[in-house]
Amino acid sequence: MADDFLNIDLVFRNGLKDFEALPPDSVWDSVQTSLPGKKERNIRLMFARAASVAILTASAGTLLWYAGSELSDGINRQQAVTLNQEQMPGGSYVTPKAVATPVINTPVISDVATQQSPPGEPARNGLSQSPEQLRTADLSADFKKENRFLPLALIQYKAVEETGFGGKEKREKEFLLSDIELTDQQQGGEKWKLGAAFLPAYYSKFSFGNDDAAKDYIKEEDLAFSYSGGLSLAFNVSRRLSVQAGMVLNTMGQKIEGLTSYSGFIKYTEAKSGSDFAIRTASGTINSVNKDIYFTDSRNISRVLTMYTADIFDPVKANLQYVGSSVIQNLKYLELPVSLHYKLIDRTVDISMSGGISYNILVGNNSYVQSEGVKYMIGKTTGLSPVTFSSSLGLGMEYKLSPSMTLSVEPVFRYYITPLGGITGSSIHPYSFGVMSGFFYNF
């Protein structure tokens, strides 16, 4: 008798030892929404980490800034010489200052021991039915119908001596941690991310130095939106830290006010080559190569450098056609950014902080005046640095749309460590606020 009892104990013990069943997803949903007490710890941890990242980024930025200053100085000297000697028309200058620039129920089976169907009567419960009916119709129908159970371990018999049944001291052996390999999804083991991102940004600029002319120019240059887009590749160094690099085309520009332009000047120009008009901006000088456009200052700031000054040439009397009162200056940069991203909050919506630098190559440079939708190209801005360095600091959110696709939205602050260009004696450093949004494929 005792052996029979031990035997039945073993049947259940061994049979259910490795039993597993998948709980509905709703359980995890409820669990994760009932985990208070962690938030305070997270917030403290988040701020500590945020502070560390900010300090590191600021330190790196400062060092780079000093390095960038020396580089830009060298560029400034070189460009100033080029503009003064080769690109200005002959004759007298209107402004005396030097030009220049830079910068996730079972059925109740009655007790068979007490309920047995009389001979000749139809079976009333599962256990009086055939084994096949028993299995498929009653015992496990619900379980199988819902397909909730994982593959089960077969019951394997062993002698009592072999299994060592009977002691609490053996309990631990049955609770050994299984070495269940996780799927990639469970591990969150994607190492790479490839994505496309778009970043509209709003630009402004800092002006260093005591050049009053530069300050006056900046006042009359309307801030402009810039648009950049490109591809990026990220490598997850660890669960929280990743390194990202990419290639981005950034189009930025500004509207320069205080300039009136007229068309029809070509019949009056005497220069066969070169430029009759040079327009000074905070980031460089636009040397007009459009012989048909006449420029004149319309405000108190002297921007236009020309020998056709108002006292020598009157565009109204010359019957020139009015075009507009501003000049649009467009610059395109091919940017090669490298940044570090650190996850501050690692949940359904990840929140991370990023800091990085970018090597920017000037690939597009043109200016134009616009009238009734028609653009009159006037030329390039000289005095711009062909290469610039910028730093960025962002606080982003990432949402997993699927195991392999992520939506990223990241407000970004960028600051140009080296100037785009500028007026000699001053240093114009643009900065921007933008929101980068993109989709990333994780693999």
Place this chain on the structure above:
Amino acid sequence: MNDIKEIIKGCLEGSRRDQELLYRRHAPKLYGVCLQYSDSDEEARDILQEGFIKIFQNLQNYKHEGSFEGWMRRIVVNTALEKYRARHNLYRVDDIETINEPEAEPGNDDYAGVQADDLLYLIRNLPPKYRMVFNLYAIEGYSHKEISEMLSISEGTSKSNLSRARVILQKKVSLYTGLRRSVING
């Protein structure tokens, strides 16, 4: 494979990904335990949910000594016992009865081929008080003294409930295997 210590560390730091990783890795086995101790799937889900919440809330008390799965399983079993006590404390009069150990029918030691889900079904259809004692003694390995403390019953009642559970299960399993054998032998 992520090391369990790293996952636990991540959970303690509040990483939702590590918490989900821990849940996804151990929930199937612990849900199996919940099903053994419950009358319905709904009750099993409740036990699992409360169990995991306790696991996360007490994770800092786990000292990395002994089996982590064993530690989690004990929490889940204790959660099931709390629910059982809350639902069955009105019937404590049954617990103090002393019943002579019943005679079992001739045993049948050939139970090969009984599937785990059938065993689960049989165990879940035991009267709750028999089921609890059987689970704690035969599956978990607790002694009658420990079970009496856990369920606030006498050791005699624990032994009696175990015997009744065994008799019922033995008859069901014997009938099951007998029917199965008769079909196989024609």
